Amino acid sequence: MTQAPTTGHSENFRGGLADGRLTNKTFERNSKPVIDGLMSFLTGISGNALEIGSGTGQHVCAFSAALPDLIWAPSEPDAIHRTSIDAWRLHLDAAALPAIEIDASADWACEQELQNYLPLALVLSMNVIHIAPFAVAQGIIAGAGKALLRGGFLAFYGPFAENGKHTGDGNRIFDQRLRADNPDWGLRDVVELTSMAQAAGLRFDRLLEMPANNRLLVFQK
Numbered sequence: 001m002t003q004a005p006t007t008g009h010s011e012n013f014r015g016g017l018a019d020g021r022l023t024n025k026t027f028e029r030n031s032k033p034v035i036d037g038l039m040s041f042l043t044g045i046s047g048n049a050l051e052i053g054s055g056t057g058q059h060v061c062a063f064s065a066a067l068p069d070l071i072w073a074p075s076e077p078d079a080i081h082r083t084s085i086d087a088w089r090l091h092l093d094a095a096a097l098p099a100i101e102i103d104a105s106a107d108w109a110c111e112q113e114l115q116n117y118l119p120l121a122l123v124l125s126m127n128v129i130h131i132a133p134f135a136v137a138q139g140i141i142a143g144a145g146k147a148l149l150r151g152g153f154l155a156f157y158g159p160f161a162e163n164g165k166h167t168g169d170g171n172r173i174f175d176q177r178l179r180a181d182n183p184d185w186g187l188r189d190v191v192e193l194t195s196m197a198q199a200a201g202l203r204f205d206r207l208l209e210m211p212a213n214n215r216l217l218v219f220q221k
């Protein structure tokens with residue numbers, strides 16, 4: 001494991017529950033559109049799905065209910081978040097597996113805990129790569145190139161730039177704020193991610209519009 005990543009931008013998370021569950025104030029808004037987007041390419045697909053940077057764990061529990069043909073494995077580098085994920089799994093009696101520790105900037109496809117799940121049908125990361133150093137986007141793509149089975153998918157959810165331009169004023173201001181907080185953070189560009197994905201053996205599959213100017217960006221191996 002490399003140096004512990006900075007996870008300070010989980011500003012939408014709220015705590016206070018005795019069992020360690022955190023709640024994300026954008027979960028209710030985003031859950032159904034993201035699930036609909038995932039269903040557009042995952043319906044009928046079975047196998048193992050790894051989420052990178054699962055945060056509170058609310059999304060992965062909802063995914064495991066909506067897409068039960070996939071075995072969902074949440075992951076987090078942050079121990080408090082892993083406690084929350086496992087508390088949500090218990091609270092909801094969700095089918096998702098226990099949270100594993102993954103720092104996506106490292107060579108995560110080699111993590112011992114992950115070996116039983118390989119090869120993966122899906123790698124999903126939501127709202128992570130703009131709030132982390134660029135090495136995290138690079139690590140997710142490189143790891144997906146190794147860990148996915150042929151035909152497997154890599155999906156990113158969040159705000160993106162497109163061909164060097166922001167898709168709205170809200171995203172432009174958000175990008176400025178992120179870069180002011182940490183020069184290594186900031187919205188990533190769909191074109192650059194696509195070129196990185198191609199170099200890792202993944203082809204562009206789709207870019208779906210989501211609420212609040214977010215996107216679901218999908219690649220396939």
Ligand SMILES: C[S@@+](CC[C@H](N)C(=O)[O-])C[C@H]1O[C@@H](n2cnc3c(N)ncnc32)[C@H](O)[C@@H]1O
Pocket residue numbers: 005006007009010011024052053054055056059076077078081102103104105125126127128131132136
């Ligand atoms: C804004 S939260 C998003 C959480 C969740 N995916 C969601 O959409 O609600 C960003 C998450 O990325 C995780 N993260 C930060 N650095 C990471 C890294 N190097 N590898 C994997 N996850 C990381 C943080 O711990 C945090 O839980």
